[in-house]
Amino acid sequence: MSSRVEKKVSKKALNASFWRWWYGNLTCFTHEHMQTFGYMWSLFQVIDDLYETTEEKGEKLRAYWPFFNTEPQIGCIVVGITAGLEEARANGDPNVDDEMINGIRAGLMGPLAGIGDSLIVGTYIPVLLAVALGLSEGGSVIGALFYIVVWNATSIYFQYTIFMRGYELGGTAVDIIVGDQATALRGAVVLLGQIIVGAINGAWVNITTPLEFKNAQGEVFLNLQGQLNGIMPGLLSIGFVLLCWWLMAKKNMKPLTVMLLMILIAFVGVLIGFFDPQLHY
Amino acid sequence: MxxxxxxxxxxxxxxxxxxxxxxxxxxxxxxxxxxxxxxxxxxxxxxxxxxxxxxxxxxxxxxxxxxxxxxxxxxxxxxxxxxxxxxxxxxxxxxxxxxxxxxxxxxxxxxxxxxxxxxxxxxxxxxxxxxxxxxxxxxxxxxxxxxxxxxxxxxxxxxxxxxxxxxxxxxxxxxxxxxxxxxxxxxxxxxxxxxxxxxxxxxxxxxxxxxxxxxxxxVDKASDLIPYAFGFVISKSLGLTLVAASLVAAIFALFHYRMEMAKLSSGSGHSKYDEEDI
Known part of the structure; x- marks a missing residue:
């Protein structure tokens, strides 16, 4: 490097890179390369801004050829980090090479997929949907509109912020992602999620039995649902969820297998009179 | 139709x-x-x-x-x-x-x-x-x-x-x-x-x-089922709506976060005034 002028990625190129990742992270999904093309399209904006010749650009882009897949929304931070690293490399930082870039990408994509899947997809979205479902009860549009506005506004703000933070921090961002404060925050969000999953269970699962036992005079001497309510209201509703959870979490059953099993239970239950939706035209 | x-x-x-x-x-x-x-x-x-x-x-x-x-x-x-x-x-x-x-x-x-x-x-x-x-x-x-x-x-x-x-x-x-x-x-x-x-x-x-x-x-461990059962009870037995239940859940989350952060700052020897800088 003969020139002493610090190279800097323009704000325009950074924004272009962010929006291309935000839009294109999974638009050409295949099981072979998953998010690789989205990543290349995004990072090329940065490379194009930093380097002059086509050969140089092509050579730098090769760092992003390998497989990439994570939860793409929280994954914004990885793309931001590599944008920062690419800038350091263009300024002649000897520590940054293809191997280091791919080390960071490979090292972060697994943990971030876990964090993103459990916090964003597994907790934040269901919580927003649960609130929206409550607001939409009876067919109101309020809940749907609430979800559209709140989800998109918060999620896009979050993605843009962590992308730019990742760029500013470069390689040092890795510590923050696995740091203590992040762990405490994660624990709090997961606790929130656990309570709300229970509340969703209570509000939206309603499994009851009409089973009654009558004596010779035709008087009811045992009403099963009444007995169950005496133990705890909604016992069947929570019991079925726990059964399904146990089958999937402890017996490693696939969701589809559990669904088929539930269909079988429903059929047998209807046959023996344990279940009866009591329908008529 | x-x-x-x-x-x-x-x-x-x-x-x-x-x-x-x-x-x-x-x-x-x-x-x-x-x-x-x-x-x-x-x-x-x-x-x-x-x-x-x-x-x-x-x-x-x-x-x-x-x-x-x-x-x-x-x-x-x-x-x-x-x-x-x-x-x-x-x-x-x-x-x-x-x-x-x-x-x-x-x-x-x-x-x-x-x-x-x-x-x-x-x-x-x-x-x-x-x-x-x-x-x-x-x-x-x-x-x-x-x-x-x-x-x-x-x-x-x-x-x-x-x-x-x-x-x-x-x-x-x-x-x-x-x-x-x-x-x-x-x-x-x-x-x-x-x-x-x-x-x-x-x-x-x-x-x-x-x-x-x-x-x-x-849920990772069996004790995680307790907050879940708590959520079920406030919704089914107490009849709270999902919005109300979310607020109850939020206060527990906030306490949890504060407790964890307090543990961290005492463990590393910082006084609570330094918390903002971490």
Whole structure:
């Protein structure tokens, strides 16, 4: 490097890179390369801004050829980090090479997929949907509109912020992602999620039995649902969820297998009179 | 109640915009907004001209699929089919049977149909991922020649062809022709027969699977089931709405966070005044 002028990625190129990742992270999904093309399209904006010749650009882009897949929304931070690293490399930082870039990408994509899947997809979205479902009860549009506005506004703000933070921090961002404060925050969000999953269970699962036992005079001497309510209201509703959870979490059953099993239970239950939706035209 | 060809075409367009993992409108807007059955209910309602009815049909479907995580690109069900094939067909079926949209029977029917077309969505998901391999194959060859112009074409333009073939055409055909199949089935099976009773019971039980998937994503150890049971009790026994229950949950989350942070700052020897700097 003969020139002493610090190279800097323009704000325009950074924004272009962010929006291309935000839009294109999974638009050409295949099981072979998953998010690789989205990543290349995004990072090329940065490379194009930093380097002059086509050969140089092509050579730098090769760092992003390998497989990439994570939860793409929280994954914004990885793309931001590599944008920062690419800038350091263009300024002649000897520590940054293809191997280091791919080390960071490979090292972060697994943990971030876990964090993103459990916090964003597994907790934040269901919580927003649960609130929206409550607001939409009876067919109101309020809940749907609430979800559209709140989800998109918060999620896009979050993605843009962590992308730019990742760029500013470069390689040092890795510590923050696995740091203590992040762990405490994660624990709090997961606790929130656990309570709300229970509340969703209570509000939206309603499994009851009409089973009654009558004596010779035709008087009811045992009403099963009444007995169950005496133990705890909604016992069947929570019991079925726990059964399904146990089958999937402890017996490693696939969701589809559990669904088929539930269909079988429903059929047998209807046959023996344990279940009866009591329908008529 | 008939779904017209124009309505079916609009539903087809929505299914393209809202694909599961590879959505034409991207992850945040396509997959996590338009793809969700509750939001699908709003758009199906706008297309069919009955927003409250379609949203009521969508609610039980949304409960069934409330947590849909696609770890490593494997899906249990692609919700584009649930939202833009399932909701319209269930809407037609409920209307045809003369049921009230908010009734338990309508909900049961909606969930049964949702589970049925969920598998159609799975086929669409894997079909999309497979067809995109063609575009990527061409893209790699061009990248070898340092032709960077292919990046947006491979990532954003060519997948639209995939969506047209895998998503648009099947959705239009199924919503346009599927409605007569749904009504035929209804006439063949009486409501108080064994099969319909089972279907409605399945509709009551299946949301338990959806919530169990959700539970699995937030529970690591047995003691994690206690906050979950607490949430169940405040909702079922105390009758709190989900918004109210979320606020109760938030206060516990806040305490948890404060306690963890207090532990950290005392452990590392900082006074609480330094907390802001960490």
């Amino acid at each position: 008939q779904i017209s060809l124009i309505e079916a075409i609009l539903l087809g367009v929505m299914s393209v915009l809202a694909g599961s993992t590879p959505a034409a409108l991207g992850t945040t807007v396509g997959n996590y907004t338009l793809n969700r059955p509750l939001i699908g209910g709003l758009f199906v309602g706008l297309i069919l001209g009955d927003v409250p009815g379609a949203i009521q049909i969508a609610i039980p479907m949304q409960v069934l699929y409330i947590a849909l995580v696609t770890p490593g690109g494997t899906v249990a069900a692609d919700l584009r089919a649930v939202s833009y094939i399932g909701i319209p067909l269930a809407y037609v079926a409920v209307k045809g049977a003369g049921l009230d949209f908010g009734s338990e029977q309508a909900g049961g029917l909606a969930v049964s149909i949702a589970a049925l077309v969920g598998t159609v969505g799975t086929v669409m998901f894997y079909g999309t991922a497979m067809m995109n391999l063609f575009w990527q194959h061409w893209g790699w060859a061009e990248l070898e020649k340092n032709n960077f112009k292919v990046l947006p074409i491979v990532d954003a333009v060519l997948p639209l062809i995939t969506h047209f073939v895998i998503s648009f055409i099947p959705t239009v055909l199924m919503t346009y022709y599927g409605q007569s199949v749904v009504t035929d089935i209804q006439q063949a099976l009486p409501m108080d027969g064994l099969i319909m009773k089972t279907m409605f019971t399945v509709g009551n039980i299946l949301p338990a699977v959806g919530i169990a998937i959700l539970l699995k994503s937030v």
